[in-house]
Structures are given as structure tokens and as C-alpha cells.
Amino acid sequence: MAKKIKRNNKKIINDIPDDILPQNIVNFGEHVVENKNIYIAQSVYKDIHKFTKDKTENESGGVLVGNVIEEFGKTNIIIRGFIEAKYCEGTPTTLKFTHETWEYIHGEIGKKYPKYKILGWIHTHPDFGIFLSEYDKFIQENFFKEENQIAYVVDPIQKIEGFYFWMNGKIERCKGFFVFDKVGTEITVSDKVETEEPDVPVGFPKLAKILIGVLGGAVAILLVLCLNLNGTISNLQNQIETLVTYTNQSFSYMSMQVNSLYEEIDDLKTRVKALEPEETTDQEETGEDTSSETDASTDAPNSDNNTQDSGANTESVPEEGSEETNDNE
Numbered sequence: 001m002a003k004k005i006k007r008n009n010k011k012i013i014n015d016i017p018d019d020i021l022p023q024n025i026v027n028f029g030e031h032v033v034e035n036k037n038i039y040i041a042q043s044v045y046k047d048i049h050k051f052t053k054d055k056t057e058n059e060s061g062g063v064l065v066g067n068v069i070e071e072f073g074k075t076n077i078i079i080r081g082f083i084e085a086k087y088c089e090g091t092p093t094t095l096k097f098t099h100e101t102w103e104y105i106h107g108e109i110g111k112k113y114p115k116y117k118i119l120g121w122i123h124t125h126p127d128f129g130i131f132l133s134e135y136d137k138f139i140q141e142n143f144f145k146e147e148n149q150i151a152y153v154v155d156p157i158q159k160i161e162g163f164y165f166w167m168n169g170k171i172e173r174c175k176g177f178f179v180f181d182k183v184g185t186e187i188t189v190s191d192k193v194e195t196e197e198p199d200v201p202v203g204f205p206k207l208a209k210i211l212i213g214v215l216g217g218a219v220a221i222l223l224v225l226c227l228n229l230n231g232t233i234s235n236l237q238n239q240i241e242t243l244v245t246y247t248n249q250s251f252s253y254m255s256m257q258v259n260s261l262y263e264e265i266d267d268l269k270t271r272v273k274a275l276e277p278e279e280t281t282d283q284e285e286t287g288e289d290t291s292s293e294t295d296a297s298t299d300a301p302n303s304d305n306n307t308q309d310s311g312a313n314t315e316s317v318p319e320e321g322s323e324e325t326n327d328n329e
Contacts, residue, residue: 018067018115021076022180026187029176038150038163038177040064040079042187045179047082052124052156058090061123063105065116068148077119077148077165083108085121093212094135094219095123097143120150129155130162132171134217138224140164140171150174 022039052060066080087100109116121144123136130153132140140151151164151171163174181187
């Protein structure tokens with residue numbers, strides 16, 4: 001019988017007009033003075049607590065879907081659905097949404113809540129109390145950073161819970177919220193789950209809570225450093241690939257230059273060998289010409305001497321004749 005009522009409740013909630021504020025409501029916690037209110041459907045509230053009831057070791061969670069209504073000077077965030085974050089990676093202090101988790105979530109939205117959008121996320125703090133660690137704030141600031149996206153924290157061991165929303169650029173604790181259903185439907189959930197965080201959580205020392213917060217902050221910082229390191233490594237890999245390509249091209253170019261030089265050297269050697277016989281012939285011809293000229297120059301003075309000697313002999317004959325003439329006289 002309870003199951004039939006549950007199915008009918010879901011159908012009734014879906015029949016509530018999206019542009020009208022819920023009328024059948026129960027207030028949990030204090031009156032909210034800020035300009036935002038949070039409403040959560042009774043069936044969704046029950047589903048979430050049923051889901052978180054046995055999540056007492058590692059963190060678990062999901063996303064909240066619905067719509068936003070601007071009315072009476074306030075932004076009213078209406079939660080109409082919950083989708084479990086399947087395939088997530090949870091530890092006692094952290095919750096990571098994997099790629100497979102987001103694929104599953106968007107698939108469920110398309111099938112069950114096509115006209116709604118993601119309003120925020122819900123995660124558990126098993127026996128840690130209600131607060132947002134530095135790691136939780138990192139998740140909120142990077143994945144649920146829209147002005148109307150919220151965070152919902154449930155401690156299934158201490159049975160306490162709390163909402164957080166954006167106020168003036170900061171994520172702040174919401175002091176209260178409303179559970180709603182269709183008019184005429186009894187709201188059976190009660191305010192047994194404490195909405196106020198005790199000063200010292202039951203069974204959880206205050207020092208341990210501080211340490212958990214510090215560890216969460218360290219994890220967030222390490223995550224950011226890892227992301228930056230991955231980017232640096234990727235840039236270095238690109239630079240190395242570029243350098244290797246440039247070096248290979250340089251070696252190829254140098255090899256081509258060396259081969260070209262070798263070819264030029266071989267060509268010069270061939271040309272030198274071709275020129276050697278011609279130079280020898282020229283030298284021989286030059287030597288013969290020089291010898292002829294030398295012989296010619298040597299013969300020329302002898303001819304002159306012979307001529308002079310002949311001349312001298314010719315001249316001496318008349319002299320003898322003249323002397324004889326003189327003697328006759």
C-alpha cells in the first residue's frame with residue numbers, strides 16, 4: 001500500500017504547475033531572511049534520506065534538479081528531482097564525480113526530467129557534521145557556480161542536514177527550507193532530522209573536524225596543482241616534439257649539404273685530372289721554342305764576327321798593295 005502511495009505522490013508532484021509557488025508546505029529550521037528560499041518535494045526528500053541511510057563509511061551523493069521561480073521579491077529554488085551519482089569515487093572525506101557519473105546523470109535528466117535543470121548537488125558527511133570543507137567549496141565553485149545552484153549536506157549517522165546557497169558571491173549556510181506537496185496531500189515527514197549544526201558534533205571531536213577541513217583543503221590544492229602540472233607537461237611534450245622535428249629537418253638539410261659538397265669535390269677532381277695532360281704538352285712546346293730561340297741567338301754573334309773578320313782581311317790587302325806602291329816610288 002505504501003508503494004502505491006509513493007507512486008501516486010510522484011505523479012502528483014509532477015502535476016504541480018512549475019510557475020506557481022507550492023502552497024502545501026512544512027517549514028524546516030528557521031525563517032530565512034535572505035532573498036532566497038529553498039523548496040524540496042516531499043517524495044524527493046524521502047528518496048534522498050532513503051538513499052543516504054546506509055551510506056555510513058564513504059561519502060556518496062547525487063544532483064538535484066528542478067526550476068526557479070522569482071516571486072514576492074525572492075528567488076525560490078524548487079527541487080523536484082534527485083539523481084544518484086552512480087560510478088562516483090567516494091572516500092570518507094571526499095566525493096568525485098567521474099566522466100561516467102556525468103554521462104549517467106545527463107542521461108537520466110533527458111529521460112525523466114527533460115524540462116528541468118540541475119539546481120545543485122547533495123553529498124553525505126558520515127559522522128562529520130554539517131559543513132563545507134575546502135574540497136566541497138572547490139567543487140561548488142567549479143561545477144555548481146551558478147547563482148541559483150545549491151549544496152545539500154546530510155550526515156546519516158548524526159541525523160543532521162543543511163543547505164548552502166550563493167549570497168553576494170559567497171557560499172553561505174541556509175537557516176531553513178520548505179518541504180512541499182500538492183494541496184490535499186498530507187506531509188508525513190517530520191523535523192526529526194536536526195537542521196542546526198551542534199557546536200560539538202556527537203561522537204566527533206572538534207579537532208578531528210578541523211583536521212578533516214585542512215585535509216580537504218590540501219586535497220583541493222593538490223588537485224589544482226595536478227591540473228596545472230598536466231598542462232605544463234603537455235606544453236613540454238609539444239615543445240619536445242617540435243624540437244625533435246626541427247632537429248631532424250636540420251640533420252636532413254646538413255646531410256644534403258654534405259652530399260652536395262662531396263659531389264662538388266668529385267667534380268673538381270675530375271676537372272683537375274682532365275687539365276693535367278694539356279699543361280704538360282704546353283710545357284714541352286714552350287721548352288722547344290725556348291731552345292730554338294737560344295740557338296738562334298747563339299748563331300747570330302758568330303755571323304757578325306765572321307763578317308768582321310772578312311772585312312778585316314779585305315781591307316788588309318789594299319794596304320799591302322799600297323805599301324808596295326810606295327816602295328816602288
